[in-house]
Amino acid sequence: MDIKALYRDIVNEHNLHPSHKRDLASPTIVLQGVNPSCGDDINLQLEVKDGIIIDAAFNGSGCAVSQASADMMIDLIIGKSKEEALRLSESFMKMIRGTAAEEEKEELEEAASLEDVAHMPARVKCAVLGWRTMKECIDKLQSGISQG
Amino acid sequence: MNRYRKDFPILVGSDVIYFDNAATTQRPVQVMEAMRRFNDTCNANPMRGLYGWSIAATDAYEAARHTAAAFIGAEDDREIIFTRNATESLNLAAYTYGLDRLKENDEIVISVMEHHSNILPWQMVCRRTGAKLVYLEPDREGCLKEEEYRSKITDRTKIVSIGHVSNVMGVTNPVKELAALAHEKGAVLIADGAQAAPHMPVDVTKLGVDFYAFSGHKLLGPMGIGVLYGRKDLLEEMPPFLSGGEMIEYVDRQSATYAEIPHKFEAGTVNAQGAVGLKAAMEYLKDVGFDTVMETERKLTALLMEGLASLPFVTVYGSSDPEKHCGIVTFNIEGCHPHDVASVLDTERIAVRAGHHCAQPLMRFLDIHAAVRASLYFYNTEEEVERFVDAVGKVRKWLGY
């Protein structure tokens, strides 16, 4: 897709009117994700109960791609188990690397629209920031459990 | 129409507006031709061979040194050291002069406007020697005031290292005044000329600088060749930077004596073809003439700044006077991240830089994360500036406002 059209059809809406940009009242985990070179900075919050992400939100600032990607990701992972969320994050990374299968892309729903960002090396970091931070959150939760 | 564009194959027949000249400039056919001629007529390892091609390669390399010396007003060719780029030039000065001469409680003075290449080498010297890094603070327009530098350059100062022209604000720093003050205090002055040498006549002797660093690729030359000018008496006393072949006089099992300057600082096989390209680039620039370069940039910058000033939501950094920009115009559009701006401008075939411009301390000083930078050169045109301003005016719409 032409980049201008990608902004027009998808990115702008999530950037200017995000559904999930707020603070959670009682998050299970909060992690900051930053791209120092771009100044993208998101604060990702997950509420997890019985292994299910029952709510999620983000705050912070950054480019439209990083903000929209985090918003779309949260749309997708609310109601999913931690394992499913990790699998989706793996699919997203594969899509950006250009190695995802069609089914994997389909599962990503709207987030799959960022596929073309893969052709803009300087923007890849923006697109994966939310996903990378979400994976870190879950890894942290998992290691907490195994230690406890 | 701009009469120089025909010399730049990449620009001919292309509708790309190349406004990223502060990052690297385009190369004219004359430069490529000079390099091809070197390759096709005398490619051999310079300085080593006793046969014709090698002697011709050595001559070509040393002729480039002579041209570079004349280009910046150095009195002696031996004061020109070829490096890879401005970054290596500044590191050479830091690793040899800096580490050798500084000790605890000495001070190195730089400004908050420096490129990372003129910050990190001095942080390294300070870490290793216990010296202190002191920052000059400009005003909001990027101007360094006399009170400021008089209060920071003191008897403790041993090195003042300053960008001749800022790669973000485009402002020209008072290098001559700083050099005089540094000398009064017993310090040396190092100028980072990466953004100055391509845009204005530089005379290191008149400026009174002790070292001057710049890159060939920012002044029409090839990548991989740069220059460090150093005052002869200082270079002679400095230890070598890298060691190995070409920079020695005698070597025995445990020790060696070094070659004379400048070869003492040019270890290993040199980039002779690059130096030949740089020579051609400097000759091309001299033919164009810095009067033309500066006049064209001034006109285009004025047009560009006027255009941006007419757009709501656009903030331009640095001086309000186009004369003080050296063709560099850095700005932001309210509500639009610079990376998004650059991405949508790219769809209009406009090439600009977006980000922190390797000057994070300056970004913090300006209280921004990043910015968009348009940087012009004498081969750019008024039509390009008009198309650019028109596109910038549409960015907010493209980003959903």
Ligand SMILES: Cc1ncc(COP(=O)(O)O)c(C=O)c1O
């Ligand atoms: C002011 C300044 N100094 C140093 C450099 C480093 O130049 P190079 O990357 O060619 O070493 C640059 C280039 O970006 C610059 O703008």
